[in-house]
Amino acid sequence: MTRTRRLKRSSGPLPVAVIASIVVLAPILAACSTPRISTVGDQPAAPPPPSSASPRDVGVDLFPLHIPEFVFGSPTRKPVVQPESTALVHDAGSHDRLEVMALPSGPGTAAIDFLESSPAGHQWGEVMLPVERSVFKTFAEQRSLGAYLVMLTDVDVLQGPDPVPMTAYKWSRADVEAYARCGIPPEGFNPCTDTFFLQGNSRIISTINLYRGV
Numbered sequence: 001m002t003r004t005r006r007l008k009r010s011s012g013p014l015p016v017a018v019i020a021s022i023v024v025l026a027p028i029l030a031a032c033s034t035p036r037i038s039t040v041g042d043q044p045a046a047p048p049p050p051s052s053a054s055p056r057d058v059g060v061d062l063f064p065l066h067i068p069e070f071v072f073g074s075p076t077r078k079p080v081v082q083p084e085s086t087a088l089v090h091d092a093g094s095h096d097r098l099e100v101m102a103l104p105s106g107p108g109t110a111a112i113d114f115l116e117s118s119p120a121g122h123q124w125g126e127v128m129l130p131v132e133r134s135v136f137k138t139f140a141e142q143r144s145l146g147a148y149l150v151m152l153t154d155v156d157v158l159q160g161p162d163p164v165p166m167t168a169y170k171w172s173r174a175d176v177e178a179y180a181r182c183g184i185p186p187e188g189f190n191p192c193t194d195t196f197f198l199q200g201n202s203r204i205i206s207t208i209n210l211y212r213g214v
Contacts, residue, residue, distance in 0.1 A: 058106030060150050060168070062205070065103075065113060071203055072109075072150060072170045079104030084146040085111050091138045098127045103152070110139065111150040120159040128153065130187050139173075140180035147173050152205070166205040175199050 059073025070076075085102035088110050092100045097117045105111035112135070116128040132151070139145050154166040175196065182192035 058109075060109065060111040060152075061104035062152075063104075064101060065152075067205065069205075071168050071205070072201065073106060076106075081105075082107065082110060082146070084109075084144070087145060088112050088135055088138065092131050092135055095127055095131060097122075098131060100131070103150070105150060108146045109148040109150055110146045111152075113152040114154065116155045118155050118157050124155045124157065124164060128155070133184050133186055136176055136184055137180060140177045140184075143173070149173070149176055168203045168205055169197070170201040171196070171199070 057074045058076045058079075059070035061075075061079040062069045062071065063079070081102045081104050085105060089100050089102045089112055092112070097119075099113075099115045101113045101115075103111040103113055114128050114132065116125065118124050118126075132153070135151070136149075139149050148170060150168065150170045152166060152168045155164040157164060179192055179196040182195070183190060185193065
């Protein structure tokens, strides 16, 4: 699948509506108080990946998103989309303005990407968040889906500034199951959701001057 998306650019003060939307999505966009920044597009090409890597150390390949990078692990010359990831994409279903893609990852790690298109007059995440919650529940209920869950989220804000960063998250199965026991709301936020995102390993993926498609 080939995706197209605009450059992430923003200049000048943000409108009040935009600032309010950032507040609404804050627990998701800033899942960790000090997220690590992963920048692409402004750095020299990475050295060739090693010929082999331990399966448990293999990271998630972002090349299908046109980003030459691995996150949460080491690169590999033979990236593979795990069946667990494909199963979660199938579980997510089809939704207007939302694209869900399985990403290559190491064995035991389910990795999926969310991209929501948000036209003017729509709240950021209004389509993506309920689907995310459904994926969390499915992963918690089915141990066959792996030991780790990696999720990338991004909102393509149309007809306006787009300061929403692409963010990658990684949780252990224990974290997701604890979230399910605590209570996963179908939408909105609760203390269980706040705790869950604080427990996750998060990384902001900078896409400044980099297209997410061709």
